[in-house]
Amino acid sequence: MYDLLLRHGRLLQAGGTIAAMDLAIQQGTIVAIAPQIEAPATLELDLQGQLISPPFVESHIHLDSALTVGEPRWNQSGTLFEGIEIWRDRKQSLSLEDVKTRAVETLKQQAMQGVLFVRSHADVSETSLIALQGLLEVRDAVKDWITLQVVAFPQDGIYGSPQNDYLIETAMEMGADAVGGIPHYELTREDGVKSVHRIFALAEKYDRLIDIHCDEIDDDQSRFLEVVVACAMRTDMGSRVTASHTTAFGSYNNAYAFKLLGLLRRTELNFIANPLINITLQGRTDTYPKRRGVTRVKELWQQGMNVSFGHDCIQDPWYSMGTGNMLDVASMGLHVCQMTGTAEIDACYDMVTWHGAKTLNVSDRYGVEVGKPANVIVLDAHDRYDALRRRATVRYVISQGNLLAHTDAPKPVWHRDNAN
Numbered sequence: 007m008y009d010l011l012l013r014h015g016r017l018l019q020a021g022g023t024i025a026a027m028d029l030a031i032q033q034g035t036i037v038a039i040a041p042q043i044e045a046p047a048t049l050e051l052d053l054q055g056q057l058i059s060p061p062f063v064e065s066h067i068h069l070d071s072a073l074t075v076g077e078p079r080w081n082q083s084g085t086l087f088e089g090i091e092i093w094r095d096r097k098q099s100l101s102l103e104d105v106k107t108r109a110v111e112t113l114k115q116q117a118m119q120g121v122l123f124v125r126s127h128a129d130v131s132e133t134s135l136i137a138l139q140g141l142l143e144v145r146d147a148v149k150d151w152i153t154l155q156v157v158a159f160p161q162d163g164i165y166g167s168p169q170n171d172y173l174i175e176t177a178m179e180m181g182a183d184a185v186g187g188i189p190h191y192e193l194t195r196e197d198g199v200k201s202v203h204r205i206f207a208l209a210e211k212y213d214r215l216i217d218i219h220c221d222e223i224d225d226d227q228s229r230f231l232e233v234v235v236a237c238a239m240r241t242d243m244g245s246r247v248t249a250s251h252t253t254a255f256g257s258y259n260n261a262y263a264f265k266l267l268g269l270l271r272r273t274e275l276n277f278i279a280n281p282l283i284n285i286t287l288q289g290r291t292d293t294y295p296k297r298r299g300v301t302r303v304k305e306l307w308q309q310g311m312n313v314s315f316g317h318d319c320i321q322d323p324w325y326s327m328g329t330g331n332m333l334d335v336a337s338m339g340l341h342v343c344q345m346t347g348t349a350e351i352d353a354c355y356d357m358v359t360w361h362g363a364k365t366l367n368v369s370d371r372y373g374v375e376v377g378k379p380a381n382v383i384v385l386d387a388h389d390r391y392d393a394l395r396r397r398a399t400v401r402y403v404i405s406q407g408n409l410l411a412h413t414d415a416p417k418p419v420w421h422r423d424n425a426n
C-alpha cells in the first residue's frame with residue numbers, strides 16, 4: 007500500500023524528455039515510477055496528463071525585508087541606494103516576531119506556488135543580529151515542508167563600520183549556511199577586494215557555502231567578480247560559490263568580458279540573476295539608450311556555467327511588486343536576456359528548477375527519481391514552454407511525501423453564445 011499515487015502524469019525529466027508515467031510515494035520517498043502502477047494507495051490523484059516536475063527553487067531572496075514595502079517610506083527613486091537607506095531605518099524596529107511572521111508568510115506564498123527550496127539572505131550588519139536569529143529559527147520551524155538556507159549578508163559592508171567583521175563571524179558561529187558580501191558597496195576598491203578574501207577565509211574556517219552580492223551596479227569599473235573567480239580557483243571551492251547579480255558584467259567592454267568568460271570556464275562558479283530586480287534597480291542613472299542592467303545570462307549559460315534566477319525581493323524597500331511565482335521570474339529573465347530560442351526558453355525553466363538546486367548544492371536530494379525525497383509539483387501545462395508562456399497553475403505541491411497545497415485550475419467562462 008503506497009501513501010500517495012500519482013496517476014496519468016507526464017514526467018518532465020532533467021534534460022527535457024517527457025514521458026507518460028505513474029509515480030508512487032511511500033514514507034516520504036519516491037519508490038516507483040512506471041507507465042502503469044497497479045496498487046492501492048491511501049491517496050490517489052488522477053493527473054489527466056498534467057506535467058510532473060521537480061519543485062521550483064528560489065535561489066535568492068531577502069526574507070528579512072519581505073513584505074515591508076512602504077515602511078517607513080516608499081522607495082521613490084527606485085535605486086539600490088535609496089533601498090538600502092530605507093532598510094537601514096526599518097531594521098531599527100525589527101523584532102524576532104516581526105521577522106519570523108513575514109518570513110513564514112512569504113515562504114507559504116512561495117510553497118503554495120511550488121517552491122520547496124529557498125536560499126535567503128539575512129542582514130548581519132545590525133548589532134542585534136535579529137534578522138539572522140529570526141531566519142535561523144524559521145529554517146528550523148519550516149523544515150518539515152520547505153528547505154531554507156540562510157546567508158549571512160553584511161548589507162552595510164564588512165568594513166563599513168567597525169563591528170561588522172565581528173558580526174559576520176558571529177553569524178557563522180550561530181549557524182548560517184553561507185557567508186555573503188557586498189564588495190561594490192564597501193568604501194573603497196581595496197576594502198572590496200579585502201572583503202572577498204575575508205569571505206573565503208570565513209567559508210573555509212567554518213566549512214560553509216559562499217553567496218556574494220557581486221558588482222550589483224552599472225559601473226563598468228566594478229570588477230570584483232574577477233577577485234571571486236581568482237579566490238575560487240585558488241581554493242578549489244568553485245561549486246560551493248555563487249556570484250549573485252553581477253549586473254556590471256552587462257556593462258563591461260567585450261574585450262574584458264571575453265577574458266573573464268575564459269577565466270570562468272576554469273571554475274564551477276554558480277551565477278544568480280534576479281531579472282525582476284535587475285531590470286528595475288539598474289539603469290537608473292542612464293538617460294537613453296538605457297541599459298537593461300542584467301548580467302550576461304545567455305553567454306554564461308552557453309558556455310556551460312550554472313545560472314539560476316531568483317526573485318531577490320517581494321514587496322520590500324527595493325521592489326514593491328512580487329508574487330512568489332517563479333514562472334514570473336523566469337518569464338522576465340526570458341524577456342530581458344532575450345532567451346527566445348527553443349533551447350533558451352527551456353533553459354529559463356531549468357534556471358528556476360535544476361540549476362537553482364545546483365546553486366544551493368542540494369542536487370543529491372533533488373529531482374523526480376526513485377529513491378529521492380518525494381518533493382514533486384504538478385503543473386497544468388504541456389511542457390516547459392507552455393508552463394512559461396501561460397505562467398501555468400501549480401495544481402499540486404507534494405513536499406516530503408505529503409500533499410502540502412493544491413490550486414484549482416482557473417476556468418474562464420465564455421458568455422457570448424453565438425459563433426461571432
Ligand code: 17E
Nearest residue numbers: 068219222283318319324
Ligand atoms: N540589498 C542589496 O544590496 N541588493 C539587493 N538587490 C537587495 C538588497 C534586494
Ligand code: FE2
Nearest residue numbers: 066068219318
Ligand atoms: Fe539580493
